[in-house]
Structure formats: C-alpha cells, structure tokens
Amino acid sequence: MATFHAEPGLEHKLAQLVAPKIHEIAREVERQAKVFAPPTKKWITVADDKVRPTHVAAHGQEVPANLRFKVNSMQWDMQHRGLGPITYMKEPRDSSSRAVANIKNCRCHAQSIPDGISRNIRTLPPVVAGSTVTVKVVAEGDWVVEAEIGTLYPGNLEAQGAFYMQRAAAVVAARHR
C-alpha cells in the first residue's frame, strides 16, 4: 500500500494556477445573472398637495419588479378590509392588496428601472486558501434575497422568486460540462 504525498505546497500552487480560470467562470455567472435579474420599480406621486399622506410616504420607494411596495395602510382599510398597518401593493391602485380607500383616486405610478438589480451584482476577487479557490458573485441591496427566492406577505400574498442567481449558475455550469 503506497500513499501519494504531494510536494508540500503543490496543491496551493495548483490552486493559484487555476484561480484566474475560476474567476473567469464567476464573471460569466455575473454577466448571466445581470441578464436574468428583474428590473426594479419606483413609486412616484404627482407631488402636489392632494397626494394622500400614505402615498407621500411611499414616494421614491424602490423594490424589485417581482415584489410588492410597502405602503402605510389607511384607517378605513384597516377597519373594513382587515388590513394590518402595512398594505402590500404590486403597483399603485393594486386591488390585489385588498385596499379600497388607499387606491381610490390614486394618481401615482410605478417607474421601471431596468438595471435596478443588475447594477448591484459583482464578482469578488478569487481567494486561495490551501488547495481551495473561492470566488463569490454577490448581489447587494436590501431586497436581493427576496427578489431571488420570493416571499410571502401577510394576508397570504405571494411573490414568486426571480431566481436570477440560481438560473445564471445553472446556465454557466451547463456550458462548462
């Protein structure tokens, strides 16, 4: 029975050798994730003195396209529609939120921002530790995890995940098989 002992440090040298190749594959995942990433949307009011306070507070709020805006509820909706303190809307005047008072006569709109998520996706430099090379592709932002895997809001309102990171990794993995 013979046991192979690599030259001390050889595995580390090999890891350093393949690190640039692994980094390049990670960059591929980054580029693909940017293609798959959903846009974000921003709540915009008409900014005059008739905008209701709950929408004044929502002005400028930015969320991924597959998620919902968080808007303060109106008293009437809480008393008559059973809503909690927050109303979850896909866009202004979204009746699926079950709000009535909070959507009536609303003149707001949602502005789409195509690179809202993709601009926050990047590849970190490779880290070589012993015989292991680690390269991370990261998406940064308050809601990147919910945008990826989806979420469930109170009242059983479901947001589907966009799975842009998972799908990107799968596409690149298949390419290198």
Ligand SMILES: [Zn+2]
């Ligand atoms: Zn409004």
